[in-house]
Amino acid sequence: MSLTQLPVLQQFVLLLAALALFLSFVLLAQARLVAAIHAFAWQGVLVSAVTLVVALAGTAHHLYFSAALTLALKGLLIPWMLHRLVRRLSLSRHTETLRWPALVIMAAVLLVIFSYWLVEPMVAQDLAFTRNIVAVSLAVVLIGLLMMVFRQQAVAQVLGFMSMENGLFLAAVSATAGMPLVVELGVAFDVLVAMVLFGVFFFQIRESIDSLDVDRLNRLTEAVEITGERPG
């Protein structure tokens, strides 16, 4: 089924998904924390919009709820929490020095190709129109992972984690027209709790190393001699 045979609404879904993927790249390359949070919020909005349009274009009506949930959680609540945390940690003007920016972007492009290669045999079967997005959602997940690996700033790592979750939401919508309600609520709950805990950890990390540069959390390695007194 190629694009030309799809109704405009379904083409719109593909367009939104492609933009969500683009925002993953923006997130990956964005050194300014606040701008990265905004990019993440927009990605959340896009994922929610994809869900909404899938619901409009198809018959899966429970997706309206899921779209609202995604918008509230990913588009508004979590970015707002991150914003507040960044302000309270006085990181509003923080700019990270990115390591090998061009290489990381190229790696991300390779990840997109890899995702396509991986799901290609699966997609080859005649399924719903959203099947094309499965590769995109996997790419969003993997780019989030890449971001967690290459960023040394704790908030940026959390953004990577959350954008992975965005990719998973997108996957759930695109591959299966939404998970059962109980699962969706459970996942949303977990994500929310995780966000609260991340907030707690930002303060704990800053208390212990006086920075949020996670690269400096390097006391625990196999080679180091453990002499510190620990309570056990």
Add this chain to the structure above:
Amino acid sequence: MIYSWLIALFQALLYVALAPLLIGWVRKVRARLQNRRGAPLLQPYADLRKLLIKEIRVPHTASPLFRLAPYIVFVATWLAAATVPLVALDLPIAQIADIIVLVGLLGLARFFLALAGMDVGTAFGGMGASREMLISALAEPAMLMAVFTLAMTAHSTSLVSVMSHHLADGFLLRPSYLFAFGALVLVALAECSRIPVDNPTTHLELTMVHEAMLLEYSGRHLALMEWASQIKLLLYGVLIANVFFPWGIGQDFGLLALGIGLVVVLLKLAVLGLALATAETTLAKMRLFRVPAFLNLALLLALLGLLSHVILEVGA
């Protein structure tokens, strides 16, 4: 047959004739946005005329290449423009020149421009040439990649096929076109020496790129060089307007179709010029060291366009 070639010739001449008008329009809008009255719309024509009748001064260190370059640059740019359908689609020129020839001709023009910049041996000329080459080395892959995205959709590298394929498909929300559009706009800004890559209104500033190469030119030579760069801007404008929004272009050679085509393309260019002027008023020129990042973004967009075409649009 002869008739269609005549149309092609007419169109090529139209490029030469319209190019100063576009630049005049952009300058006028820009002036208005900055609360100035600005020069008249037709001022660029007057400027060209003035330069054409002035005496030519050539530096004594210049080689024959210096005199030859303006003609080569002008003709190459003009030929490149002639391959891009302006008012009518089904041009015979499409059979001998596709997108790759277009990119190649532009490359040729740029090569001689840079050579001419270095020829005299002044510091400014050499600096401008090296900067121009840096920018083009980064912009060209992005341009090619974006163009390939379009070519893959149409299964042909001919611009005419790309446009007619797009017309035949009707209105489609293609993610790949969106990305290719973004990439081409960025490339166009860089290639036509516009803000934020270069500032076309500066003269004798350390940050200039295009102007630095033309410093030693005067009279007819300068007129040709300026004209060529105006044609290049028009070319990119038409490329973007007609590839992504081909509706309205004349599909046969009837007078009515050609007339409609001309009016529509002028409207599209007016809108593009408006957007360009607005962008140039709101944006600031970026430092030269940021330019690679800017063009990497163009390359990334083009790559994403290519990928999203393969992933999202092809279908099993």
Add this chain to the structure above:
Amino acid sequence: MTALLLTLLAPLLGGLTLALLRPLALAGWFNLAVSLITLGGAAWLAWLVAVSGMIAGMGFRVDAFNVYLVVLTAFVGVTTSIFSRPYMRHVCSTGKISAGSLRVYHSMYQAFMLTMLVALTTDNLGVLWVAIEGATLATVLLVSLYRTPEAVEAAWKYFILCGVGIALALFGTVLTYFAAQHVIADPAAGLTWSALYERAHELNPTVMRIAFVFLLVGYGTKVGLVPMHQWLPDAHSEGPTPMSAVLSGLLLNVALYAVVRLKMLVDGSLAETATPHLAGSLLMGFGLVSFTVAGLFLHRQRDIKRMFSYSSIEHMGLMTFAFGLGGSLATFGALLHMLVHSLTKSAIFVTVGHATHLAGTQAIERIRGLIRTQPAIGWSLLFGVVAIAGFPPFGVFTSEFLLLTATMQSQPWFTVALVSGLAVAFAGLFRHLHPMVYGAAPEGQQPVQANMLPVLLHLGLVLWLGLSIPDFLATWLDRATGLITGTRLL
């Protein structure tokens, strides 16, 4: 059903109450009481399953396979809370944690038990995921409980790595659901394990193959399979010791349980294809690598809790290998090994907790002469390690012997790797153990107040299982084997 509700509601309500309960002296006892109620519920549940074969409904499903893990989880929960009550009060009295942290500890302890029990009893793959992710969330604050830079680092690593792993598992779950949608008409039932299992042969093999890779990497991170094991030694060594005991004894088991359940689906789906044993081969590969690498890493450890966490990775690797090998003998052995490993390892961690209090450090080279200062701890540690290293007459020997026999039957060459791996691990454990137990005690080392009841209970059970497996347990494990492999052993 009532039994199940009791088992699940006890930790839920208990955890909530503990979050609000002010008097700290009471909290420890209350924690123990809640655990006991949970164990009662679990025992009742086990009896019901023994009578009726299976309990299903309301999205839950308890059969022979998971009910024994439920009982094990509840049991280790009780014994660890016996140990943790005086232990945590000791920690609190030394000023290392505040009263608020202690409240967090108790409440999260029950929350963790709840997630474990939900993950075990649920019939829904999505809820399984939610519960296992919930377990990470419940324990991550406990790992950083001491707020030392090391503890915070360990917790962050744990959080990020498990978060990533579990995200991949969710992607696998989504793919599974995707495959299910073409087989099962009712979208709400698409993630129900029992419905999927019935029609596993119809699931699209291509999709399931990709899904399983994601699921294995995802849940495998939780199992601690190499190379996704990085979080495990850190989290075990930096968190409070009762946490290490339940992490090693329970969380790893539950994650492995999830992997095995999913392997059953994939095996059904791939049965007719060119690679029917893909899932098994993957498990064997990951298992063997984890087993070998962890055995080697045992040698260079300087921290006692890190050392035993590597031993956990080694044993999880062995079980993963055995489940991958398939066949009734190997599966029976793996199930038995799950049981005895949990019991032994949590007993060891309890002992280690006392030993570190005694020595005031976790550094192996400064823990000396345990048997002289406090014979109970010294002997417990010695017997615990003897048991975990697979010496007769302890139960670990029985299960490892079964596993080796099964390997010998189907894949004889792997026996060499297994035997040499066991020898390497044995050497690694004992070279550290000997001076800790028999070495000269440092000046002024004083005995500490220690409750050795949980250790005695666990090691006694392991010894019993080594000497003779009681009939009811054998039948039980046999029925679980039958569920997993389709053929019974006995």
